[in-house]
Amino acid sequence: MSKRVQLLLRAARAYAEAGAHADAARCYDTLGWRWSAADAYHRAGDLEHAAETYRRAGHPDRAARCFRLLGRPDRAARCWQEAGSPLEAGWELLVAGRTEAAAPLLAAATRTPPKAPAPLLRLRLAQELYRRIEDRAGPGRAAGPEPFSALLAEVEQAILTVSSRTERLRLLEWGVEAADRIDRFDVSAALFGAAHRPRRDQSAARAEVLERWQDWAARRLGGTAWLPVPGATPVAG
Template sequence: MTGRTALLRKAAECFVEAGAYTDAARCYDALGRLRTSADVYVRAGETERAGEAYRLAGDPEQAARCFRALGLTDRAAACWAEHDRPLDAAWELLLVGRPAGHLLAAAVAAGAPSERLALATGLQEWTEHADPGPAVRALALAEDRLSRPDHRQERQTLLAWSLETAVRTGRLDLGGRLFAAVWRRTERTGTDPELLDQWREWAREHLGGTWGLPSPETAPARTGGTGG
């Protein structure tokens, strides 16, 4: 470790301890520790700088989340496009009601996950033509997929996209069925503790209450692993 590196690291630690997060993040930038600097920029409330640091660190999901929060749709979409993920880039545009046909076509060519591709296509049809049919059919596909074992991250993303589609198309009844599908799967494989909390929070916000939902006491124990 060089003297400059040691001094920068010590300075960053001191700035964090003093609550001077922007200065600390700049030190981590200079050290090339971009992921750490991004996290510290978040603590500083420097969302745009955090997004750029996440982008440079190769984390398009966190980068896009930052830019989305600021309404910087094109920059959010570009983060995904840089990593050859046209479907995620398309979703950023669809969330603000912008057409994404060219990106959806690229997603088809790239072999994007079929359930999320169907959701994105359905949301575009709803936005452009007020046709709920494709979105409803996509939600049925998503419900079936969510009832089966899958990688945790993909399952969480599919659930988030499905709920967004259900809310935007006014099919809140189908939103509840999505959670129920995940719950049925977890009764067999074990659950994450956050699932029921998320379901109950969603129901309070969109359905006005949690009547009929499973209680925390009925939650099966989590078994671990990335599948399930």
């Protein structure tokens, strides 16, 4: 490790410890440590730089999340398209109400459906949500919650069994979005509860689930007092 690299690393860590995350990010960026730089930009609240740096680091999910928070669904979808993921790209546009733009992407995902059970379940969620939105747009037409309810029950069971942490969190996010669309906040809470159950990869993953659960409960229900206590281990059942 060269002297320059050592100095930049030392500076980045010092900035981070002082809470100067934007300065830390620039140091990491200079080093080419894109993941660390993106994370520091995110901590600094600079979502624009965080999104672009996550994208360059090959993390379309993180990049898309930042662009979503910025209110830029088109850019979020493009991140997924660049990664060859039409289903995820279509979902970004779909939940933003851009059904016309989402349609060809979902069609592409349907033509070559994923083989793994969890992504296939997400494809079904996207198709059902698309149909529901289109049905509501039609004159005199109404879509009931029944197809969603049965599908969301499958999602809850899948969350309990899927081994991939990334796929579990993505399935949770999509399931909650779908449940919220039919005002089934009880189902959304059940999905969070399933994702929060103890697992081998539990510490970091469960902390992230609880953080998302708290944010959701504050927005949708107006409080978080009933949620699990951070660090507490629920009884597995």
